[in-house]
Amino acid sequence: MPDQQTHTRPNGLALWLVVAGVIGWWAAFALTIEKLEKLANPDAIASCDLSVLVQCTANLDSWQGSVFGFPNPILGIAGWIAPIVVGMALLARARFTRWFWWCFWAGIAFAFGFVIWLISQSIYDLHTLCPWCMVTWSVTIPTFYAVTLHLLRSGQVPASERVRHAADRLMAWVPLAAILSYAVILLLAQLEMNAVVNIWQTLFG
Template identity: 65%
Template sequence: MPTRLTHTRPTALGVWLMIAGAIGWVAAFALTLEKFHLLQNPGSSASCDFSVVVQCGANLTSDQGSVFGFPNPLLGLTGWVAPMVVGAAVLAGARFSRWFWLLFWAGIAFAFGFVLWLISQSIFVLGTLCPWCMVTWVVTIPTFYAVSLHLLRSGIVPVPQPLRDVAGTLMGWLPVLAVVSYAIVALVAQLRLDWIGTL
């Protein structure tokens, strides 16, 4: 028996996707400007360099800052457009096919995995916390949770009804899940870098 779809017009998700997309895009734009500044002025500091630990410069000039052969912020400039467009379309009443949601989910999952890798590199390898990068982390993490839970609760990803019910319940706890995730990252960063002591 085919899975019955529910929550086919997730208004709250649409609003969040637009907000998150806009915030993520602004962060990517700011990082792109900082990268241009550093390229034009070798040896200078980025405007978001506040201390040895809290800074953007080390991240932007590292190998991790250009994983695919070009500055990572360019991924954000293009990638964050998708959530804004999808969010606006949802609010306008669009209904997407299953394949579209799964493709969108794959993109969000890639962003989430990439961010987790960048967090680990930033804390354990570079020893820095990049302010604009952290803005990206702040919106990517709950966006992945929100899209994943929506697809599970709605039946777009076919799972047993009990799991759909759990996803629906967790959707209401999304802010808590996000805050717990932030707290874990902050705790790991504090234990590794003592970032509070450098402020």
Template identity: 60%
Template sequence: MQRTDDSPRVLAVFLILAGAIGEVAAFALTLEKLHTLTSPGEALSCDFSVLVQCGANLESWQGSVFGFPNPLLGIAGWVAPIAVGVAILAGARFARWFWVLFNIGLAGALGFVIWLISQSIFVLGTLCPWCMVTWAVTIPVFLAVTLYNVSRGNLPASAGIRRVASALYGWLAPLTVACYLVIAIVAQLRLDVLRTL
């Protein structure tokens, strides 16, 4: 059973912080969903305008894809990065298979977030504030773990790709901002956000 040789402490701290932010967003959205059930028709605290709101997202079928509110997935899912980060800081060294499974889980989360972004922008025509917080942390967590895993050989890749991943790992912030810009441009082109605000 191959294990990683180093303890990625910076990644661990990042996973804990991002997971905590994700938990807060998921919890806030869950409270808003409960508000829609207990006080139907009332505006939510995250409803700022026709464009920037979470009510439309929470009340849509996209807001409960698996038969229950999506924020519950976040409450359960964000525990994983926090637990992994805490374990690393406590001295844990994970086997390659663990990193692969963790990365697959994050890839699933990113895929779901990309689908939710597309539904929010192209179908619902809204930007949900707490949803955007979730998007904002899911993207860099996936990038960080994937680049770490490729550079350390936890995911199969040639030596050249591992070197590229290692170099890109140091550029995580600009890569993340580039992803945010793509989403912002798409939202602007589709929703004319600047004029609507």
């Protein structure tokens, strides 16, 4: 049997949710500040505009940057509070019902799908990589993997014992899965716009 600690007291997942939530919230906050400064002074150069390729302005000023009628970072400021609260509650040994986990997963899944769409838009349409956006991507992707596997291993999703065991073992591979996901993103960016070389030159001259 998998360790019951990972099911009823998922401390590792809880800690990650808090860390990811804080990082994601800070990235969203930083992007919101950049957007507000740009609205106040349209000629201002954003602090995250490092080059033609690595910048925030193109993303923030595009229609993709306000796809719901308001700047996307506002979604992050509101949304990243949820993982922080859930993570802190789990560390305090709170237990949630199945419907709560499903609602939480739905929010994470939406964020994951939205991030995948934004990645495709950045690479293939805007041809830029936004630094703060990439920070958001970096925590959203493993969070989706981890929460999905937790729902499977804990029985929140009806599944066989074999599937639950497999999900429990796969939790240890979430970091590697995330790194491979980042590598795929960088590869796609490199193939489309020589991103890796340009990022290296931008950061290290």
